[in-house]
Amino acid sequence: MEWDDLRYFLSVARLGSLTAAxxxxxxxxxxxxxxxxQLEHDLEIPLFSHHQTGYLLTDDGADLLSYxxxxxxxxxxxxxxxxxxxxxxxxxxRIATAENFANFLIIPELNEFHxxxxxxxxxxxxxxxxxxxxxxxxxxxxxxxxPEQGNVNIRKLGVMRFGLYCSASYKPSLPGGxxxxxxxxxxxxxxxxxxxxxxxxxxxxxxxAGRPPALVTHxxxxxxxxxxxxxxxxxxxxxxxxxxxxxxxxxxEGDLVEQEIWLVIHRDLSGSLRVRVVADFLVExxxxxxxxxxxxxxxxxxxxx
Numbered sequence: 001m002e003w004d005d006l007r008y009f010l011s012v013a014r015l016g017s018l019t020a021a022x023x024x025x026x027x028x029x030x031x032x033x034x035x036x037x038q039l040e041h042d043l044e045i046p047l048f049s050h051h052q053t054g055y056l057l058t059d060d061g062a063d064l065l066s067y068x069x070x071x072x073x074x075x076x077x078x079x080x081x082x083x084x085x086x087x088x089x090x091x092x093x094r095i096a097t098a099e100n101f102a103n104f105l106i107i108p109e110l111n112e113f114h115x116x117x118x119x120x121x122x123x124x125x126x127x128x129x130x131x132x133x134x135x136x137x138x139x140x141x142x143x144x145x146x147p148e149q150g151n152v153n154i155r156k157l158g159v160m161r162f163g164l165y166c167s168a169s170y171k172p173s174l175p176g177g178x179x180x181x182x183x184x185x186x187x188x189x190x191x192x193x194x195x196x197x198x199x200x201x202x203x204x205x206x207x208x209a210g211r212p213p214a215l216v217t218h219x220x221x222x223x224x225x226x227x228x229x230x231x232x233x234x235x236x237x238x239x240x241x242x243x244x245x246x247x248x249x250x251x252x253e254g255d256l257v258e259q260e261i262w263l264v265i266h267r268d269l270s271g272s273l274r275v276r277v278v279a280d281f282l283v284e285x286x287x288x289x290x291x292x293x294x295x296x297x298x299x300x301x302x303x304x305x
Contacts, residue, residue: 003075006068008035009047013065016054090119093278096138099126100220100240105289106282113281120274139275141264142282153270157261157286161295162200164250165241169230171248180254183207187214187232189223199257200235238295249295261286261293 011021012032022029040047047061057065097106102124110122125138147154166174175182190213191201204213214232217223220240227234228246235257241247263282269275286293 003071005035005039005042006071008032009039009061009064010068010072012036012048012055013057013061013068016056018055089117089274089277091274092121092123093140093274094123094125094138095140095142095278095282096125097142098144100237101142102126104240104243105285109281109285117277120277122278139265139269139272140279140282143262143264144259146260146262147264151267153265153267155263155283157263157283158290158293160259160261160293161238162235162257162259163238163241163295164233164252164256165227165236165244165247166233166250167228167230167246168248170227170232171250174250179250179252184211189213189215189217189226189231189234191223192216192218194218199259203235203257237293239289239292242292242295 008021008025011024012018015021015024018029018032021032025032036047043060043064045060046058047064048055049058050056095102095106106124113122114120142157144160146156164179170187173187175185179186188204188208190204190208191198195201195218196205215226217226220236223234223236224240224244224247226232227236227241228244233250234241236247238249241249263279263286265275265279
């Protein structure tokens with residue numbers, strides 16, 4: 001039995017589907033099925049029963065799951081230990097972060113970074129799901145909440161503030177007087193229920209208090225597009241909303257959303273030179289964009305690309 005066989009087994013056991021496992025492992029579903037059948041043949045026991053709802057573990061499969069997870073933990077510990085001893089700024093570094101940070105802060109600066117460190121290859125992971133540093137799904141994470149547990153080193157990178165934005169065509173529809181006292185008269189672009197955990201979605205829920213929104217979207221970029229099209233008010237990160245000259249930030253004196261930004265690195269990788277180089281790059285990058293992230297529009301020089 002090889003570790004690679006157990007990887008396929010663990011993926012199907014956790015996801016319950018050949019298709020989902022194939023996406024996670026980046027292989028075809030037929031490859032996953034073939035590896036499972038080979039593992040069952042080698043062990044001479046059935047590991048899964050196939051139902052309409054997916055692949056379910058047999059009793060023998062459940063016994064193997066505990067063993068496979070202990071092997072997985074040992075492999076990850078070994079990989080972290082070896083990676084943490086790297087004394088060269090060469091190799092791949094995986095960064096998990098929000099898509100808006102990746103697209104509008106990190107990627108625009110990568111050409112200059114690459115010219116200074118040509119031996120380092122950056123991989124950006126911008127999926128909405130949380131990644132595990134322990135499982136080497138990423139080497140560095142830029143997160144919008146402070147980790148409360150785990151064997152990690154953390155550093156606060158700054159604060160991201162949000163504002164209310166609308167198009168010039170919608171602005172005449174805003175009520176007169178204090179906006180914070182007339183929010184019930186405004187149209188809002190909101191997030192779908194899948195994103196109810198987001199602070200901006202929760203703020204909108206409190207404001208609407210059951211009132212129907214103007215539009216429901218599933219992504220930050222559709223929020224921007226809807227605001228630019230004149231659907232109503234969207235609550236956006238200031239550094240993103242301020243990038244669009246056809247969006248107006250509406251004066252608002254009430255409480256809005258702000259989120260702390262944290263750099264997170266597994267402790268076992270803190271000694272890796274290539275990881276330290278990328279971490280230093282991110283610290284400098286977020287410091288450089290402090291005014292943009294905090295929504296201070298008067299600092300035009302800081303907001304320029």
